[in-house]
Amino acid sequence: IWNKNKVEKFTTVDAFEKRFIDHVETTLARSIYNCDDLAAYQATSNSVRDNLTLDLNKTQQRQTARDPKRCYYLSLEFLMGRALDNALINLNLNDDKGEPSSTDGRKLVEKGVHDLGFKLEDVLEQEPDAALGNGGLGRLAACFVDSMATGDYPCWGYGLRYQYGIFAQKIINGYQVETPDYWLNYSNPWEIERSEIQVPVSFYGYVSRSDSDSKEDDRTLRPSEWIAGERVIAVAYDMPIPGFKSNTVNNLRLWGSKPTTEFDFAKFNRGDYQNSLVEQQRAESITAVLYPNDNFEQGKELRLKQQYFWCSASLHDIIRRFKKSRRPWCEFPDQVAIQLNDTHPTLSVVELQRILVDLEHLPWGEAWDIVTKTFSYTNHTVMQEALEKWPVSLFGRLLPRHLEIIYDINWFFLQSVEKKFPHDMDLVSRVSIIEEGKDRQIRMAYLAIIGSHKVNGVAELHSELIKTTIFKDFAKIYGNDKFINVTNGITPRRWLRQANPELSSLISETLKDKGDEYLLDMSRLTKLSKYAEDKKFLKKWDDVKQKKKLQLIDLVEKLTGHKLVSDRSKIHDVLFDIQVKRIHEYKRQQMNIFGCIWRYLQIKKMLGEGKTIEEVKEIYPAKISFFGGKSAPGYYMAKLIIKLINTVADVINNDKSLDDIFKVVFIPDYNVSKAEIIIPASDLSEHISTAGTEASGTSNMKFVMNGGLLIGTVDGANVEITREIGEDNIFLFGNLSENVEELRFNHRFRKTSLPESLNEVLKSCVGDAVFGNNDEFRPLVDSIKYQGDYYLVSDDFESYLGAQKLVDEIYHNNRNEWLKKSILSVANVGFFSSDRCIQEYAETIWNIEPVKV
Ligand code: 26M
Numbered sequence: 001i002w003n004k005n006k007v008e009k010f011t012t013v014d015a016f017e018k019r020f021i022d023h024v025e026t027t028l029a030r031s032i033y034n035c036d037d038l039a040a041y042q043a044t045s046n047s048v049r050d051n052l053t054l055d056l057n058k059t060q061q062r063q064t065a066r067d068p069k070r071c072y073y074l075s076l077e078f079l080m081g082r083a084l085d086n087a088l089i090n091l092n093l094n095d096d097k098g099e100p101s102s103t104d105g106r107k108l109v110e111k112g113v114h115d116l117g118f119k120l121e122d123v124l125e126q127e128p129d130a131a132l133g134n135g136g137l138g139r140l141a142a143c144f145v146d147s148m149a150t151g152d153y154p155c156w157g158y159g160l161r162y163q164y165g166i167f168a169q170k171i172i173n174g175y176q177v178e179t180p181d182y183w184l185n186y187s188n189p190w191e192i193e194r195s196e197i198q199v200p201v202s203f204y205g206y207v208s209r210s211d212s213d214s215k216e217d218d219r220t221l222r223p224s225e226w227i228a229g230e231r232v233i234a235v236a237y238d239m240p241i242p243g244f245k246s247n248t249v250n251n252l253r254l255w256g257s258k259p260t261t262e263f264d265f266a267k268f269n270r271g272d273y274q275n276s277l278v279e280q281q282r283a284e285s286i287t288a289v290l291y292p293n294d295n296f297e298q299g300k301e302l303r304l305k306q307q308y309f310w311c312s313a314s315l316h317d318i319i320r321r322f323k324k325s326r327r328p329w330c331e332f333p334d335q336v337a338i339q340l341n342d343t344h345p346t347l348s349v350v351e352l353q354r355i356l357v358d359l360e361h362l363p364w365g366e367a368w369d370i371v372t373k374t375f376s377y378t379n380h381t382v383m384q385e386a387l388e389k390w391p392v393s394l395f396g397r398l399l400p401r402h403l404e405i406i407y408d409i410n411w412f413f414l415q416s417v418e419k420k421f422p423h424d425m426d427l428v429s430r431v432s433i434i435e436e437g438k439d440r441q442i443r444m445a446y447l448a449i450i451g452s453h454k455v456n457g458v459a460e461l462h463s464e465l466i467k468t469t470i471f472k473d474f475a476k477i478y479g480n481d482k483f484i485n486v487t488n489g490i491t492p493r494r495w496l497r498q499a500n501p502e503l504s505s506l507i508s509e510t511l512k513d514k515g516d517e518y519l520l521d522m523s524r525l526t527k528l529s530k531y532a533e534d535k536k537f538l539k540k541w542d543d544v545k546q547k548k549k550l551q552l553i554d555l556v557e558k559l560t561g562h563k564l565v566s567d568r569s570k571i572h573d574v575l576f577d578i579q580v581k582r583i584h585e586y587k588r589q590q591m592n593i594f595g596c597i598w599r600y601l602q603i604k605k606m607l608g609e610g611k612t613i614e615e616v617k618e619i620y621p622a623k624i625s626f627f628g629g630k631s632a633p634g635y636y637m638a639k640l641i642i643k644l645i646n647t648v649a650d651v652i653n654n655d656k657s658l659d660d661i662f663k664v665v666f667i668p669d670y671n672v673s674k675a676e677i678i679i680p681a682s683d684l685s686e687h688i689s690t691a692g693t694e695a696s697g698t699s700n701m702k703f704v705m706n707g708g709l710l711i712g713t714v715d716g717a718n719v720e721i722t723r724e725i726g727e728d729n730i731f732l733f734g735n736l737s738e739n740v741e742e743l744r745f746n747h748r749f750r751k752t753s754l755p756e757s758l759n760e761v762l763k764s765c766v767g768d769a770v771f772g773n774n775d776e777f778r779p780l781v782d783s784i785k786y787q788g789d790y791y792l793v794s795d796d797f798e799s800y801l802g803a804q805k806l807v808d809e810i811y812h813n814n815r816n817e818w819l820k821k822s823i824l825s826v827a828n829v830g831f832f833s834s835d836r837c838i839q840e841y842a843e844t845i846w847n848i849e850p851v852k853v
Pocket of ligand 1: 134135136137138140291292293294295296297298299303380381386458488694695696697698716
């Protein structure tokens with residue numbers, strides 16, 4: 001009976017339409033006469049999800065049967081964006097037996113939705129972003145799960161199901177205002193609630209040791225019992241992750257918190273029914289919100305609670321799966337690899353050690369051997385303020401047994417260091433997991449390094465820097481094999497095919513690649529090089545870009561209500577210069593806006609001298625500078641930068657004398673779905689961090705993949721991008737990271753003076769000058785003039801203006817040259833596919849192999 005009545009995937013338009021109507025009438029309990037775009041989105045999503053679910057089940061059955069080594073990617077953030085369009089692109093329409101079918105799933109559903117009276121475009125617009133992340137780190141995790149499924153790797157992601165994603169940004173009066181992102185408002189068709197998968201997680205309490213006369217440093221040889229003070233339940237919510245042209249559908253498991261059904265009878269008996277319920281309700285707050293910091297550590301207890309809740313539930317789940325195959329514990333690292341996305345999941349190292357020693361009664365040394373073979377750690381930053389540390393006092397109260405275990409890990413580690421470097425007591429104290437001082441702190445990065453067999457940076461320069469600066473001592477202790485580089489990547493399915501269907505079709509048509517195989521094998525793109533001087537092709541290439549620019553104009557006009565361009569037919573002459581990313585001093589949006597101010601002041605000067613607009617345009621051709629990005633809510637300077645951008649935009653955009661040759665725009669609420677519109681529209685994008693501060697950057701890769709040129713510093717992955725696409729095709733400027741220390745030193749001793757250009761700009765931002773705004777921006781000016789200019793804006797400013805001048809010249813005087821650079825960039829962007837990146841992780845760190853379904 002089961003076999004005869006098997007649920008089938010839809011593989012035809014008819015079958016899709018049936019499924020759709022079924023969902024409208026049953027799942028949504030609505031009549032087909034009362035079906036709006038939102039209902040259509042939900043019915044479509046549920047129908048597509050059914051297909052995914054069937055393949056998910058099959059993938060998991062297959063993996064259970066084969067029982068290969070699996071990788072678990074632990075990340076507190078998965079910045080997934082929208083799921084439907086991506087699912088359509090990855091839709092796998094083969095039946096039970098066949099090879100992946102050649103039917104385009106997206107076209108099929110588009111037709112079906114159209115037959116039912118809707119426009120796919122409008123339906124897709126209904127979906128809220130799954131914005132469970134801050135920026136680069138979270139979006140990287142999302143690209144990674146896509147590539148893991150595409151490469152048929154047996155991998156799961158583990159994260160938290162925040163009820164509120166990153167806040168929505170409103171711009172009011174030029175200031176950022178945060179509003180809650182309650183993304184689950186209309187139920188989420190992409191999650192499968194596994195109400196039967198419930199894992200209890202404990203907090204607080206104390207440690208009990210049966211053997212009270214054991215010697216202090218002997219205690220780890222015996223297990224201890226943790227008597228917890230609070231218990232909550234972790235419930236699993238699964239998101240199916242389809243691969244492209246693959247039958248694999250992997251799983252992203254997000255944990256939600258809820259109260260136990262245990263009840264505090266003591267309180268109840270005291271007549272305190274209300275309060276005993278209130279405390280239970282607190283459990284739900286653990287996964288309520290994503291912390292909106294990016295590259296900044298705050299040390300909040302609830303954040304640590306989130307981390308432990310997630311680590312504990314995930315490890316429990318992983319171990320439950322391992323135990324099914326009844327292997328001995330020593331085989332655990334042959335079956336399980338766990339990747340730590342930054343230090344946020346480092347507690348899982350301690351939790352695994354605790355489980356093995358306290359609950360499974362393994363000897364300490366055997367347990368630790370298993371732990372270190374299992375874990376590996378990715379570092380995403382060298383900036384001090386972003387390195388995670390927890391006060392010992394706070395930590396010990398929440399997780400008393402884990403604190404003991406950390407002390408013991410540290411003790412054994414320091415012993416081994418002393419043995420290896422007997423005459424270097426300084427080294428021993430420097431590498432202690434515990435930072436001494438009046439407020440003792442646990443250094444999570446050190447713990448992550450000690451608990452892992454591999455540590456990787458995310459771009460070559462960054463991986464070198466961690467070995468020679470923040471983790472220098474550890475590189476010395478562990479030698480050369482432990483610290484490696486895996487340069488980041490991005491998924492070409494979302495960032496080329498989905499974001500830019502126009503460019504994708506031009507590419508597949510040009511390469512005669514009907515099945516879009518280049519999205520899997522991006523080395524095929526190199527064939528585009530031979531068209532780099534083909535006039536007909538240049539025209540088509542340029543047409544795509546102009547079309548994407550108009551789409552961005554539409555978006556901005558919709559969002560801000562302001563008309564940006566009066567004559568859309570002239571868009572070809574307007575250079576789109578874009579910087580979209582989290583607002584941070586080290587990313588130097590302030591330098592970009594100072595550059596805009598410089599441009600404005602120069603234009604005004606020329607006009608004042610009686611030059612005509614046409615004459616001005618010879619030097620400063622038409623351009624729009626776009627900014628976008630969120631500031632952490634408590635980051636004063638970043639918020640001030642947003643206000644400055646909006647103030648400058650206000651003045652410039654309302655200055656009639658400019659005759660539209662220059663505009664500045666702040667796009668509110670930058671997120672993944674807006675990025676998909678913004679990135680394909682760029683002629684030029686800015687990646688201008690102080691050298692040595694941006695670990696990799698990933699939007700740089702997205703812009704290149706869409707034929708945009710970069711202006712940037714020699715930082716992060718800009719270095720490898722330059723190597724791949726050629727130095728003629730990127731506008732590099734500024735000081736190198738090896739000189740940063742000296743430059744900062746010179747500032748401290750007032751040995752540098754500001755360039756005249758910057759001085760003029762800064763003058764216009766204070767007092768009652770044109771951008772002064774009652775001296776509001778004084779702190780931004782002072783940080784450069786009097787506070788050491790930590791991010792070296794003054795040292796790079798002239799060089800930056802020089803690079804911008806070159807941009808203007810080439811874009812306006814030699815368009816074919818520009819287009820050639822654009823084509824050659826795309827032709828050589830293949831290295832930055834996250835498929836390559838995941839393959840490197842799989843082969844050099846995880847030691848796992850694909851399992852075809
Ligand atoms: C820390 C404490 C409390 C709350 C939040 C945090 C936190 C959250 C996100 C800290 C850092 C976070 O992300 C850092 C990040 O996004 N780093 C970026 O990672 C990208 C992927 O590797 C790189 O491309 C970027 O260069 C790097 O800045």
